[in-house]
Each structure stands twice: as C-alpha cells, then as structure tokens.
Amino acid sequence: MTEPGMSNAIIWQRQNLRELPKFRDGTTYLYLEHTRLEQDGRGVRAYHPEGMVTLPAASLSVLLLGPGCSVSHEAVKALSDTGCSLLWVGEGGVRLYASGLGETRSAARLQRQALLWANPQSRLRVVRQMYAMRFPEGLPPDLTLEQIRGREGARVRDAYARSSQAYGVRWDTRQYKQQDWHRATPVNKAISAGNACLYGLAHAAILSMGYSPALGFIHTGKMLSFVYDVADLYKLEVVLPVAFREAATPGDDLERRVRTGLRDHMTKLRLLERMAADLLRLLGGDDTDPNSTAPGDLWDPEGHAAGGVNHAGHDS
Template identity: 45%
Template sequence: MRAQDRLTFIYLERCKIHRDANAITATDERGVIHIPAATLGALMLGPGTTVSQQAMVLMAESGSTVVWVGEEGVRYYAHGRSLAHSSRFLEAQAKLVTNQSARLRVAREMYAMRFPGEDTTGLTMQQLRGREGARIRRAYREHSRRTGVKWSGRDYDVESFESSDPVNQALSAANISLYGVVHSVIVALGCSPGLGFVHTGHVRSFVYDIADLYKADLTIPLAFDLAKEEPFDIGAEARRALRDQMHGGAFLDRCVHDIRHLLLPDNEDAADDELAENVVRLWDGSQRSVAAGTGYGTDL
C-alpha cells in the first residue's frame, strides 16, 4: 500500500500489542481490537504498552513506522525503521543537503511554499527566518482573536505537560502527532529523518522541516479551537481532532507530493518508490551502476 493511501496514525496506551495474521491486536480490560498493519502510517506507543516481537516484525514487513512516545503523546523516545526498498530519495536528499547552494535553494523553496505569491529567491536565511517568525506570530494572534482564547506565547515543558495552559497543551499534543505522521511518510519514501535543510543537528531535523509546512494550517487553529471548548482531556482530543482532519488520505498525499517536489526534479517519474523492487546494484564510477550478485573476477 502506498504511503499516501494509509491511515495517518493510531495512538495506543496501557495495552498489550500482539499479532494476529496480518493484523496488529491491542488488548486491554475492555477487549481486543484488530488493526490491519498494512493500512498504518505510524503506530504511536504511549505509556503502559507492551509489544511483542512478532507484532514488530509485522510492522516492519508492512512498511509502517512505530514511534515510542511519553504521556499524552508529547515526548518522543525512539522509532522503528520502516521498509523502503529504493534509495533514490535518500541519494537525492544527501546530494542536496551537502551542497551549500543546493541546500539554500531547497530551504528557500520550503519557505516559498508557506508564502504563496511571494518571491523568496533573493532572500538570505536570516531574512527568511524573520518572515517565518512574523508569520507564525501573526497566526497565533489571529486565532487568539478569532476564538477569544488568551495567548501569551509558546510555553512547552517536556517534563511537565500539565504546567502549560490549555492552548499550549493542545499545540504540544497535536504537533507531536503531526511529527509522527510526517516521520512515517519520510521513512516510507526512503529519506533520512536527520538530514534537514532548515533544521540541523537533530536526528529528526527533516521531520521538523516538513512538519513546519503545515502547522499554520493544521495544528495552530486546531489548538485554539480546542482550548475554547475546554475538553476534559485536551491532549487526547487534540490527537483525535488532528486525525479527523487528516482522514481520507489527502494530507498523506500532500506530504508525499511536497517531499517529492523538494527533492526530485518535477519532470522525474512519479512511480511509487517506496514500493520499488528490492534491487541492489554496484556503483561503477561516475553516474553508472552495474548489477550486484555477479562475479566480476573473470574481467581481471
């Protein structure tokens, strides 16, 4: 199943996770639910979860990402590797991020995608960051005014979720879920989560790069709407609301399209690289490659 056709994410906590044929099972005192593994983009495991080896094998075989998170899903601990056969995206990403002019070009394009109608080609990274900061601050003010929810700035303590005000709690929960979904798409395409263009130095730099394309449209308005409603468990409601917004696959399709647009030439074949055949080749110098699994000693 293509990355853009999967469910975005499912968050589980305080349950035992096993495998039943081609489904993941989650068991607690209320019973058992079955989740088809091939339909999952990301499985987020919260506190109190126990997962079996066979369940992890099935997730790997299905090309789905497993992310271990903390209470309320707002702290990232680790992730499992998904199955990507093609290195085409990874090679393109590495080539672009290690060339200063190419990296700047991609970074400018990332900002251009957030400023429709504006020309970013001549702006420095400092100027682009300034514009982005002003855009996000403006978004916070507009949604605060729209909902009547007071906004005094971003306040996020990974050690104490409850210490933040409701809108910051909703932002934290929604953003972590967004990161999990974006992470699942990135590794499904065979890209590296750590090779970022704007963010750098972190194992999920590219995840933050891509997620930042969508926060103003998704998680910021969602957080203010929830803070206005004052639900009992705002973290859980934020995850459910974000999943509802992503329902139907349109977001996954958009995310795949945006990553492809940033890393590959627009005229390059749009085949499903994450489902390409498991073919290994040998580098032959310059731009050439030859078949692997062949004895070449007779050529000497």
C-alpha cells in the same frame, strides 16, 4: 494468538510490498496506551483493558505506541512487512523516543537528499522552496535568508494572534518546558500535543518515502532535523485550529481531544497525500520504488557495477 481450528504452524504469509497501498493512500495514525499487540492469523490484534480490536495493518501508516504498550516480536514483523512505521512516544504523544523501519527498501531517494543537502547551492534552493511554500503570495527572489526568516516569524506571530481572537483563547507566548509540562497553559499543552502528532506523521512519511529524518535543510544538527523541516510546512494550517479550538472547549482529556481532532483534520486535508507529493517536489525523483528484491549495485568511480553477480570472470 490463533483462531479456533487454525494451525499454529503458519499464521502469517509475507506480503509483496509492491502490491500494498502506497503511503499516501493509507490512513493517518493510531495512538495507543496500555495496550498489548500480538500477531494472530489475520494480522495484528490490540488488547486493551476495555477490549480487543484487529488493527488495519495493511492500510495503517504510523502506529504511535505510548506508555504501557508492549509488542510481540511477531507483531512488529507483521506491521513492518505491511509498511507501517512504529513510533515509540511519551505520554500523550508529546515525545518521540524511537522508530521502526519504513516501507521502502531503496536508497535512491536518500542518496538524492544527501546530494542536495551536501551542496550549499542546492541546499539553499531547497530552503527557499520550503519557505516559499508557506506564503501563497510567494516571496521576492532578492530576499536574503535572514529577511525570509523575519517574514516567517511575523507570519507565525500573526497566526497565533488570529487564532487567539477567533477562538477567544488568551495568548501570551509560546511556552513549552518538558520538565514543567503540567504547569503549561491549556493552549500551550494543546499545541505541544498537536505538534508531537504532526512530527510523528512527518517522521513516518519521511521514512516511508525513503528519506533520512536527520538530513534537515532549514533545521540542522539533530537526528530529527528534517522532521521539523517537513512539519513546519503544515503546522499553522493543521495544528493551530485544532489546538485553539480544544483549548477553548471545557472538559478533561485535552491532549486526547487534540489527537482525535487532528486525526479527523488531517484526513480531511488529505495530509498524507500532500506530504508525499511535497517531498517528491522538494527533493526531486519519481514516484516509483525499485524492486526491493533485486540486489543493490556496487559502487565504482566510473559508474555502478551490477550487484549479485560474480565478477571474477573466466580466468578465476
């Protein structure tokens, strides 16, 4: 798509990734259904039966693509070049099926995550830090991991009970069965829809910061284990108030209202900025992204060798 009088030859200039806003400075997310995305001379446009909008691609952190969405190759390239993560999700955003490339091009943070994950001592240290972040009063250092999990279970149970009382919504137990989605209670639907949005945001944060969503510290064995780790840091604070509030409000489109409410709530809490800072605090490293245009180093047991140069010497 081009504007009248605009040349079809060059309609997108590749931007310098280092000059774009950092992930935590961007907006939260946008969820789309039954929409066609195409590149035009100013970026990416979204065509929906109700109209057309130009997406704020340079400041958009994650784009959730629901059922009925189609994306042109050039639109994917344009969004990727601005650092926007594309997530293909199920109806209502309750499942995440696939994801695109994040903003960073460096493997430094991923390598540090792998080192912390592979060492039992450092992994346990990160696990304890993740649990401690959920308790403002802190945790006694002599607690075993099983005791910590017990306290976490009690914290979650109490949070559900308080939310139930505060919003006047009956709460029995957490139930989510993918096959019986339409039979779930409204509050369980609201929580599931909210969790899915939070997972998408955490997934985008992890990829954009250069970490692996698979190398979880508390959760393990799944390709999104670290996504669950990160989302659990904020789930009770972020999802529960919105989910119970919307479940208590009469009306249709419960999942849509939850997504809209969460977007506003996440912005108010500055959740993107918090996620970025917490990831760096948990896994270490600095807030810089090395020059993505520079060649990578070559591994050597005595220290990395420079990449992008000919090591044959003068004798070859």
